[in-house]
Structures are given as C-alpha cells and as structure tokens.
Amino acid sequence: MTPDERSRVGREPFSALPSSDPRSPALRTAAVLLAAGKGERMWPLTSTRPKPLLPVALGESLLERWIKALKEITEDIIVVVNKEHVKYFENLRSEYGVELAVQIAAPGTGAALASVKPPEADYVVVAYADVYLQRPLLELKRLLAEAPSVLAVRVDDVSQYGALVVENGEVREVIEKEMSGPGLINGGVYVFSKEIFELLKELKPSKRGEYELTDLVKGLRAVEVASGWKDVGRPWDIFDVMKMEFEVREGLENPWGPGKVYGELPEVKGEVYVEGPVYFGEGVVLGPFAHVRPYVALLDGVKVGPFVQVKESMIMEGSRLPHLNYVGDSVVAEDVNFGAGSVTANLRFDEREVEVTLKGQRVSTGRRKLGAIVGGGARIGVNVSLMPGTRVGARSWIYPGCVVRGDVPDGARYKC
Structure with missing residues (x-):
C-alpha cells in the first residue's frame, strides 16, 4: 500500500x-x-x-x-x-x-x-x-x-x-x-x-x-x-508537566499565603507560609514553621516538618522532610527520609547549566537550577548535602555529614 x-x-x-x-x-x-x-x-x-x-x-x-x-x-x-x-x-x-x-x-x-x-x-x-x-x-x-x-x-x-x-x-x-x-x-x-x-x-x-x-x-x-x-523522558521534565497541569486544574483559596492551592488541604500544625501554586495530596502534614514556595507538589502522605523549605519540587508518596531541610528544584520519589539538616544544593557557583550523566554521556539539563533526583526508599542521613544534579539510587543510604556529587547506585551504602 x-x-x-x-x-x-x-x-x-x-x-x-x-x-x-x-x-x-x-x-x-x-x-x-x-x-x-x-x-x-x-x-x-x-x-x-x-x-x-x-x-x-x-x-x-x-x-x-x-x-x-x-x-x-x-x-x-x-x-x-x-x-x-x-x-x-x-x-x-x-x-x-x-x-x-x-x-x-x-x-x-x-x-x-x-x-x-x-x-x-x-x-x-x-x-x-x-x-x-x-x-x-x-x-x-x-x-x-x-x-x-x-x-x-x-x-x-x-x-x-x-x-x-x-x-x-x-x-x-x-x-x-x-x-x-x-x-x-x-x-x-x-x-x-x-x-x-x-x-x-x-x-x-x-x-x-x-x-x-x-x-x-x-x-x-x-x-x-x-x-x-x-x-x-528525563526527571527534570516533570517540572514542565507540573506547570502545565497547574494551568488547567481548578485551584482553591489559599489560607496560608498568596496564590492558589490544589488537591486536598493538608493538616497544618502551627504557623506555615505557602506560596501557590502548590498541590497537596491526601494526608499531607505541614509545619510548624514550614515554608512551601511556588510550583511544589506534595503527594499523598508527605510530611514537611519544622523549619523546612521546599521550592519547585515534587515529593512523592510517603516521603518525609521532617526538620531543618531545604529541597529545591528536585524530584524525591516515594518513601524517602531526609535526616535533620540535610539539604539539596541547586545552583553552581559559576551559574552554568547543571549537567548529568545519561547513558554514559555528560549532558546539559538546560536548567541553571537543578537540585537532586532521589530514588524510592532512599535514606538521607543528618547534615547531608546533595550537590546540583546529584542522583541518589533507590533504597540507598547516605551516611551522616556527607557531601554527595554525581550518581549513587541503587542499594548503595555511601560513606564519606
């Protein structure tokens, strides 16, 4: 034919x-x-x-x-x-x-x-x-x-x-x-x-x-x-999808700051500040003294505790940012736990685009700001710093106090 x-x-x-x-x-x-x-x-x-x-x-x-x-x-x-x-x-x-x-x-x-x-x-x-x-x-x-x-x-x-x-x-x-x-x-x-x-x-x-x-x-x-x-096709494509979804979803009035909130209203403890658009799944717990910045999705069962700031990130089901954490421009998969004081860095000193390794080749993400991509079930110890573009494998453990760059394989025990 x-x-x-x-x-x-x-x-x-x-x-x-x-x-x-x-x-x-x-x-x-x-x-x-x-x-x-x-x-x-x-x-x-x-x-x-x-x-x-x-x-x-x-x-x-x-x-x-x-x-x-x-x-x-x-x-x-x-x-x-x-x-x-x-x-x-x-x-x-x-x-x-x-x-x-x-x-x-x-x-x-x-x-x-x-x-x-x-x-x-x-x-x-x-x-x-x-x-x-x-x-x-x-x-x-x-x-x-x-x-x-x-x-x-x-x-x-x-x-x-x-x-x-x-x-x-x-x-x-x-x-x-x-x-x-x-x-x-x-x-x-x-x-x-x-x-x-x-x-x-x-x-x-x-x-x-x-x-x-x-x-x-x-x-x-x-x-x-x-x-x-x-x-x-790449983890950071999720950020574009989130923004397009916010454009077509119907939002709710935000009791905790400017902009709209979407999904379900979270359980709030004490004072919090939320800058929409932000999506909350079912059973999210927020605060006290948490700060959620625009373009964040906190999926079912996520906990964002005291003195935690989240910015332009997706945190998937059941993951926990319990206290003194910063997560920016990152994707955190399901059932991940961040220890106290652990953070993601999302900007290089030279402010160049963040690069990662895909299929053995270093490629630009096209993003000046990119934090970490963390696989399901990972455990991030206290006072850990994940550098821009770091990828942490599923079910891996990062020991306390480590500064992590590059890729950590699935199931690894990363000590510094």
Missing part, C-alpha cells in the same frame, strides 16, 4: 465526525498504549516502578490520564508492557477494564504494536504512554476528525526528535535526529486504519536496528497540537 493510499484509508468517515461526538456508531475504534519502555533516562525514579506509572501529573500517572481520556472514546483499550513489568500493571485490568499485552522480543514501537492481537475495529488510536498532553481528550478528538493522522508538535529545535516533513497537511517524510532548527516533530500519538496490522508485517528494522512506527506515518494527516505537550 502506497503512502497516498494509506492517507485515504478511513478519511471519509472521520472527516464527517463531529468533534463533540467521538463515539459515532458508524465507527469502531480501539486504542493501544505503548508502555513497554525501560525508562533508563528516568533513573532512579524508575527503579521502583515503570515510567508510565510515575505520578508526574500532580499525583496522577501519565498512563492513568491516557486511559481516562480514551474511555470517553472506546472501551477497547490495550496496554503493551514488557514481561518484567507485568506485575505493576495487573491492577489496571480490574480498575479500568483494560487488556494487557506483552511486547515480543524485537525492539521498537513497531514491534510493540505488532505484539497486539488486531482488535475488531475500523481505527486504532496508538499513543506512547510517556507522552503528556495537557488536554488529552481535546487532542484525541482533533486527531479522530482528521484520521488517519499523527500528532505534530512545533518545537524550536528538532534535532532530538523525529522531524516531520509535511506538504499540504500530509507527512511526506520522517527524519530521525538528523535535522536541526525549528520545525514539526512526531508527537507520539496516531490514529491508524485497521490496515496498520498488515503493514506491520512488512516493516523492516531501521538504522538503529529497531522496528519503528515512524516508518509507517508517511501519508498521514499532520494535526498540530493545540495545547501543552511534553515527551517525559
């Missing part, structure tokens, strides 16, 4: 579909969420759960967001996972009524989709489960109205993505990480006709040795995203 033939498959029904009615009885739609990636660049957050299940959207995982949006369109939802992670996703069957499929051994997004038994549907929505959309249902409706289609995102530099070459609204070519400068990139959300499963049988490995869906998007309509979008 040629690209032009692919572009015409299913165009007529969807072009007549009202954007307010994605459940048209004339159409049978299924959805596949690709969630089999290992999330290596998100380490150490992914040492204790898969990336799509991290609660990065103010307490909600990206996978949950996708499922809830897709439920407005179809009940036929399949989540593709890798065999090592099946146990983490089992509850989705009972909670949301989705199906699980295990990715076959071959690598790539094309191989992931090929792992699915073709559903009885005319059209299939396929989405990368680690993509954040600020208004997912809106974007899905727009894609369905132009199907078969692909979500396009306009960025300042296409060099780190698959650049889309678009003519007359249709994709003519996808160039992987070989172009630079502004342009449109593949947004990781597609609506394919049912013929996609036959086309997958003809798919060949790419230059990277992977079976890639991007080889099958030629001829699809390019639908430019109308709201916020983020490819969540």
Whole structure:
C-alpha cells in the first residue's frame, strides 16, 4: 500500500465526525498504549516502578490520564508492557477494564504494536504512554476528525526528535535526529486504519536496528497540537508537566499565603507560609514553621516538618522532610527520609547549566537550577548535602555529614 493510499484509508468517515461526538456508531475504534519502555533516562525514579506509572501529573500517572481520556472514546483499550513489568500493571485490568499485552522480543514501537492481537475495529488510536498532553481528550478528538493522522508538535529545535516533513497537511517524510532548527516533530500519538496490522508485517528494522512506527506515518494527516505537550523522558521534565497541569486544574483559596492551592488541604500544625501554586495530596502534614514556595507538589502522605523549605519540587508518596531541610528544584520519589539538616544544593557557583550523566554521556539539563533526583526508599542521613544534579539510587543510604556529587547506585551504602 502506497503512502497516498494509506492517507485515504478511513478519511471519509472521520472527516464527517463531529468533534463533540467521538463515539459515532458508524465507527469502531480501539486504542493501544505503548508502555513497554525501560525508562533508563528516568533513573532512579524508575527503579521502583515503570515510567508510565510515575505520578508526574500532580499525583496522577501519565498512563492513568491516557486511559481516562480514551474511555470517553472506546472501551477497547490495550496496554503493551514488557514481561518484567507485568506485575505493576495487573491492577489496571480490574480498575479500568483494560487488556494487557506483552511486547515480543524485537525492539521498537513497531514491534510493540505488532505484539497486539488486531482488535475488531475500523481505527486504532496508538499513543506512547510517556507522552503528556495537557488536554488529552481535546487532542484525541482533533486527531479522530482528521484520521488517519499523527500528532505534530512545533518545537524550536528538532534535532532530538523525529522531524516531520509535511506538504499540504500530509507527512511526506520522517527524519530521525538528523535535522536541526525549528520545525514539526512526531508527537507520539496516531490514529491508524485497521490496515496498520498488515503493514506491520512488512516493516523492516531501521538504522538503529529497531522496528519503528515512524516508518509507517508517511501519508498521514499532520494535526498540530493545540495545547501543552511534553515527551517525559528525563526527571527534570516533570517540572514542565507540573506547570502545565497547574494551568488547567481548578485551584482553591489559599489560607496560608498568596496564590492558589490544589488537591486536598493538608493538616497544618502551627504557623506555615505557602506560596501557590502548590498541590497537596491526601494526608499531607505541614509545619510548624514550614515554608512551601511556588510550583511544589506534595503527594499523598508527605510530611514537611519544622523549619523546612521546599521550592519547585515534587515529593512523592510517603516521603518525609521532617526538620531543618531545604529541597529545591528536585524530584524525591516515594518513601524517602531526609535526616535533620540535610539539604539539596541547586545552583553552581559559576551559574552554568547543571549537567548529568545519561547513558554514559555528560549532558546539559538546560536548567541553571537543578537540585537532586532521589530514588524510592532512599535514606538521607543528618547534615547531608546533595550537590546540583546529584542522583541518589533507590533504597540507598547516605551516611551522616556527607557531601554527595554525581550518581549513587541503587542499594548503595555511601560513606564519606
């Protein structure tokens, strides 16, 4: 089937579909969420759960967001996972009524989709489960109205993505990480006709040795995203997701300072000062004499105790900053404990962008301020200083008084 033939498959029904009615009885739609990636660049957050299940959207995982949006369109939802992670996703069957499929051994997004038994549907929505959309249902409706289609995102530099070459609204070519400068990139959300499963049988490995869906998007309509979008591939991407979520959530009046608060009101002990926007999960305990600055998310069961300041950070479920701590521009995973007087440093003396090591290479985070990324279950002893860009592995212990730079492996016992 040629690209032009692919572009015409299913165009007529969807072009007549009202954007307010994605459940048209004339159409049978299924959805596949690709969630089999290992999330290596998100380490150490992914040492204790898969990336799509991290609660990065103010307490909600990206996978949950996708499922809830897709439920407005179809009940036929399949989540593709890798065999090592099946146990983490089992509850989705009972909670949301989705199906699980295990990715076959071959690598790539094309191989992931090929792992699915073709559903009885005319059209299939396929989405990368680690993509954040600020208004997912809106974007899905727009894609369905132009199907078969692909979500396009306009960025300042296409060099780190698959650049889309678009003519007359249709994709003519996808160039992987070989172009630079502004342009449109593949947004990781597609609506394919049912013929996609036959086309997958003809798919060949790419230059990277992977079976890639991007080889099958030629001829699809390019639908430019109308709201916020983020490819969540690195821990500091969570900060952008938080800010976009605050823009679309409905806030509450803040009894403890300026700006709005979101979620549930915490248990407050004594005097505290909160500068919104700030998100509180259930069962958060705050104070006395705690200071929470803007763009902070304190998830379920977090404790922020006396003389603690938190600034532009996400603190995940059950973690504790009990007294005399500073945590700024950081991501702290679940069940982490900071000892008294332990802090994160978030600014270099030379004020240059903070660098970290990803897959063996030093890379800039693009952030002048970045504190620490701390994995689940870590224990930070008293009077510890975590330098800018430090990553502390899951279940590791940092002994008292240490100054920590670089990466601490999972389960390590770090002494100084």
